[in-house]
Amino acid sequence: MPLNVSKLGKVLKTLNRLEGIKEFNATLPVKIEVKKEINPIRYLIKLGNREVETKSSIPLEVGKKYFAEIKEIKSKLQISNLKEIPEILTILDKIKFLNEKDKTFKLHTFSKEEILQHLANANNKTEFVFFTNILMAYEQKIFHLIINEKKKALMQYKYSKNKVKFYAIFNHLGELEGEITTDSLTVYSPYSATLQLIELYKDELDLQVFLYKKEAKPIYVFAENLLNLKV
Structure with missing residues (x-):
């Protein structure tokens, strides 16, 4: 070959x-870690050096890390396109x-x-x-x-x-x-x-x-x- x-x-x-x-850097997928499930659609996640609350349309597993696309809309973080990090x-x-x-x-x-x-x-x-x-x-x-x-x-x-x-x-x-x-x-x-x-x-x-x-x-x-x- x-x-x-x-x-x-x-x-x-x-x-x-x-x-x-x-x-x-701001548009590429970022790594997040799920720290806590607040309710079935809301989670506490670690993003860089800070912890923030956000919603997810799919169930996330506490302790797992994910790639995600993140946008800030009206001072709130919106995460989408989540893929578990291998x-x-x-x-x-x-x-x-x-x-x-x-x-x-x-x-x-x-x-x-x-x-x-x-x-x-x-x-x-x-x-x-x-x-x-x-x-x-x-x-x-x-x-x-x-x-x-x-x-x-x-x-x-x-x-x-x-x-x-x-x-x-x-x-x-x-x-x-x-x-x-x-x-x-x-x-x-x-x-x-x-x-x-x-x-x-x-x-x-x-x-x-x-x-x-x-x-x-x-x-x-x-x-x-x-x-x-x-x-």
């Missing part, structure tokens, strides 16, 4: 950089990678030997379960590309006949799904602001870009404990 990891890496790095563009994003921030101080490690995909080495040197259960998932995915020919910078990001990818299917997750862009060929990139996202931002900077990708509003699903779903792992 002519499409190599370096092209995948460029796409991931470019998208990760877009998260820091200040003009779009546990992998929270876990990713806790993982310590071998050789992560090496500057070349900022963008990395793992060989099987490296995965086994990380398993052998896991410092805790979280790291062990993380790399066990990475290994199980690897055996299914699903690979992981990680950005190990201040804002970590992860891409899953799987080769097909003439394209690569991918899933990526970011702290502010949210979840993305799509396909990459040698000359095109197709991206699906449930968030309009994320798609608008990619549209604005698509020339940086050196690919023909197609954008669609649609739910994004992982190629490999991480199990949160060893009992749930599918071998």
Whole structure:
């Protein structure tokens, strides 16, 4: 397959950089945590460093974290388009990678030997379960590309006949799904602001870009404990 990891890496790095563009910070999906259920449609949520009350048209689970679009209408917060944040994003921030101080490690995909080495040197259960998932995915020919910078990001990818299917997750862009060929990139996202931002900077990708509003699903779903792992 002519499409190599370096092209995948460029796409991931470019998208990760877009998260820091200040003009779009207020419109991109934000992370909220549900602190308390006041009644079936009203909740106390944590937004950044503050706690606020808001309504939700769908039931939310106390203690869970969600991506959400937020608008302020008549001094009241209105949340919509809520998607539960995959546990992998929270876990990713806790993982310590071998050789992560090496500057070349900022963008990395793992060989099987490296995965086994990380398993052998896991410092805790979280790291062990993380790399066990990475290994199980690897055996299914699903690979992981990680950005190990201040804002970590992860891409899953799987080769097909003439394209690569991918899933990526970011702290502010949210979840993305799509396909990459040698000359095109197709991206699906449930968030309009994320798609608008990619549209604005698509020339940086050196690919023909197609954008669609649609739910994004992982190629490999991480199990949160060893009992749930599918071998």
